[in-house]
Amino acid sequence: MAKDRKDFADPSHLDTLIGKGVVVEGRLASEGDVQINGQFNGELAVNSDLIIGEHAKVKAEIEANNVYVAGEVEGTITAKEKLEILETGRVNGNVTSQALSIEPGGILKGSSEMQEVSEDQPTAKPTFEVEEEKAE
Amino acid sequence: MYLLLVNPKAGNQRYRRIEHPLNLMLGKLDIKYKIVLIEDLTNTQDLLKHHIQADTEAVVAVGGNGTVNTIIDALADYENMPFGIIPTSKTNHLAKTLGMTSWQTGVKVLANHEIKHLRLGRIGERYFAGSLVVSPKRHLLASIFEKRSLLRSFIGANLKQKPKEEHNVACSLNLDNTVTVQCQLNTMEIYFQDGFGKKMKIHLTTLSDQKTQDSIFRANQLNISSSLNMPVICGNETVANTPIKIQGVSKTLPVLTMPVSEKLPRRRSI
Numbered sequence: 001m002a003k004d005r006k007d008f009a010d011p012s013h014l015d016t017l018i019g020k021g022v023v024v025e026g027r028l029a030s031e032g033d034v035q036i037n038g039q040f041n042g043e044l045a046v047n048s049d050l051i052i053g054e055h056a057k058v059k060a061e062i063e064a065n066n067v068y069v070a071g072e073v074e075g076t077i078t079a080k081e082k083l084e085i086l087e088t089g090r091v092n093g094n095v096t097s098q099a100l101s102i103e104p105g106g107i108l109k110g111s112s113e114m115q116e117v118s119e120d121q122p123t124a125k126p127t128f129e130v131e132e133e134k135a136e
Numbered sequence: 137m138y139l140l141l142v143n144p145k146a147g148n149q150r151y152r153r154i155e156h157p158l159n160l161m162l163g164k165l166d167i168k169y170k171i172v173l174i175e176d177l178t179n180t181q182d183l184l185k186h187h188i189q190a191d192t193e194a195v196v197a198v199g200g201n202g203t204v205n206t207i208i209d210a211l212a213d214y215e216n217m218p219f220g221i222i223p224t225s226k227t228n229h230l231a232k233t234l235g236m237t238s239w240q241t242g243v244k245v246l247a248n249h250e251i252k253h254l255r256l257g258r259i260g261e262r263y264f265a266g267s268l269v270v271s272p273k274r275h276l277l278a279s280i281f282e283k284r285s286l287l288r289s290f291i292g293a294n295l296k297q298k299p300k301e302e303h304n305v306a307c308s309l310n311l312d313n314t315v316t317v318q319c320q321l322n323t324m325e326i327y328f329q330d331g332f333g334k335k336m337k338i339h340l341t342t343l344s345d346q347k348t349q350d351s352i353f354r355a356n357q358l359n360i361s362s363s364l365n366m367p368v369i370c371g372n373e374t375v376a377n378t379p380i381k382i383q384g385v386s387k388t389l390p391v392l393t394m395p396v397s398e399k400l401p402r403r404r405s406i
Contacts, residue, residue, distance in 0.1 A: 019319075019351035021344025026315035030354075037349070042315075 015048070020055050034064075036071070054088050067097070069106075138169040138220070138246055139192050141183065141207060143199030147225030151198065154224065154239055158198075161240065165247040169196075177202060180210045194218035194392055196246065198239075200225030201371025205264065212256055212263035212387060220246055220392040229371035230266045235394035250395045253388040255328040257336060259368060260376050265389055267327035269369045270360060270378065272305045304343040306363040307378075311338075311355035321362065322348060326382060336384045358382045 015032025018024050022038035029045045037053035044050065046064035056071030067079040069089035077083060079097035087105035096113045144151045151158075162169055172187050174180060184195065184207075195217060197207045204221055211219055222242030223231035234252070236242045254265040307321035319342040329337045338358060340351040360366075361379040368376040 014352060015354065017350060017352040019340065019342055019344070019349030020347075021320065021349055022340070022342055022351050023318040024315060026311075028315050038344075038351070 018056075020053075052089070137189075137191050138167060138194055138196050139187055140169050140171045140196045140198050140222070141174055141180070141203070142171055143174045143177065143197075143203040143224075146199035146203050150224040158222070158239060158243065161243050162246075165243065167243070167246050169246075171198075174199075174203065177206045180206050184210050184214070188214070188217065192217070194220050194246075196220040196222055196242075196392075198222045198224055198242075200228055201230070201373040204228065204230050205262075205370050205373055205375060208256075208265050208389060209262045211389060216390060218251060218390040218392055220249075222246075227372045233266060234391060241394070245392050245394055248395060249392040251390045252393045254391050256385050256387045256389055257326075257328070258383045258385055259370070260380055262375065263385075263387075264370050264375065265391075266370065267325060268375075268382065270324040270326070270366050271322070271369070272364060272366050305366060307366075308361050309338070309353075310359040311353055312357050315353075315355075317351075317353065319351070320344070321366075324360070326358070328384065336382070356384050 013033055014035050015030050016028065016034040018036045018038045018040060020037045024038065025041045027043040027045070028034070028040070031047045033049045033051070034044070034046050035051040035053060036056040036058055038056060040056070040058045040060055042060055044058075044060050044062045044064065046062075048064070049066040050062065050064035050068070052058055052067070052069045052071045052073060054070045058072065059074045061075050062073070062077045064078075065080045066082045066084070067077055068084045068086065069091055070086040071088070072090045072092075074092045076093045077091065077095040077097070079095070081097070082099040082101070083095055083097040085091055085102045085106035085108055087103040089103075090107045090109075092109045094110045094113070095108065096115060098115045098117050100112055100114065102108055142151055170187070172183055174183060188195065195207060195211060197204045197219070200223070208219065211217055220242070221228065221231040221234065221236055222239050223236055224239055228236075231237070231242065236245055256263050256265055257268075258264070259268065304320040304322050307319055307324075309317040311317065317340075319340060321340060322343055323341040325339045326336050328335075335354045335356055336358065338353045338355060340353070342349050342351060359379070359381050366378045367374040368378065368380055368382075
């Protein structure tokens with residue numbers, strides 16, 4: 001499920017949280033949500049969502065469901081669904097995702113590859129339904 | 137029959153003072169029991185071998201944190217032998233978390249209980265249940281003077297508590313031999329969470345720019361090393377010191393706990 005900014009400050013849903021000032025190295029694999037506010041070097045394999053906080057510095061190969069970047073990332077990002085670079089976010093590397101959004105101020109230095117959305121999961125309502133609602 | 141292993145020294149020799157009412161209450165609730173006094177906690181394993189029989193329903197620790205930790209360690213090698221606690225010290229941590237706040241509630245639980253399976257971990261060569269805390273030792277006087285008090289408010293000396301550098305120790309953790317974590321550690325709490333198998337939840341409170349920060353990790357195995365030796369505390373008892381290896385194991389300990397229906401607050405009758 002897509003996350004809102006207020007979710008970033010709520011650690012209750014998190015599987016792993018790396019606090020500011022904490023330095024982590026290695027391969028981190030997680031089934032649940034991960035939030036990084038400190039430093040991470042290595043490889044991240046997250047089966048859920050990854051949030052990279054404003055003060056975070058990440059040098060890693062990243063794979064996750066949804067990725068939200070508000071800090072600095074150096075390395076490739078593969079998001080199965082959405083990659084969102086927020087206004088303070090900086091990504092230096094190639095990214096692959098189904099959907100990409102970059103807020104004003106956010107920086108992406110690298111190539112972006114868009115994956116095709118599977119037809120089984122439509123992301124938007126058909127237009128005629130909207131028109132019908134308007135008519136009512 | 138319940139096997140009551142009593143540590144007469146626990147809780148400032150509290151057993152001496154409660155021995156008579158304890159026996160009365162056990163009799164009143166029609167609980168069959170056998171009392172064995174532990175003279176030396178290091179002999180607990182031998183006591184269990186000698187006294188556990190086919191009709192033993194559960195082994196009950198009558199004492200404080202040290203007694204509970206020692207009996208849990210000794211019981212881990214027995215398959216499915218239930219464990220109960222009658223707390224005789226005021227700081228019996230595991231008993232409190234299981235809903236037994238006094239020796240009376242401990243006795244009531246023997247008469248009417250539910251079984252909860254507590255996951256076990258290994259710290260060095262011994263087993264533990266519940267939670268562990270790793271934290272640098274603090275000077276006792278410093279702790280007292282940091283506390284806010286009415287008197288200190290009156291003389292205007294209540295200061296805002298700030299984390300101090302000396303209460304934080306450079307610490308390195310190795311999780312499952314795949315991840316290393318470096319931090320300025322203030323406190324580390326390690327416990328098991330339902331639904332995560334034998335993975336331990338590791339909650340760190342660290343210091344960064346004079347502010348405390350939280351971190352959460354999960355691991356089956358944890359190696360802790362630090363610039364200063366820190367105590368590893370289970371209940372209120374120091375069970376080891378860093379550097380240390382802590383592991384989640386696939387064993388559980390059946391523990392007698394208060395039935396859920398009794399934990400619920402009573403509803404007001406209208």
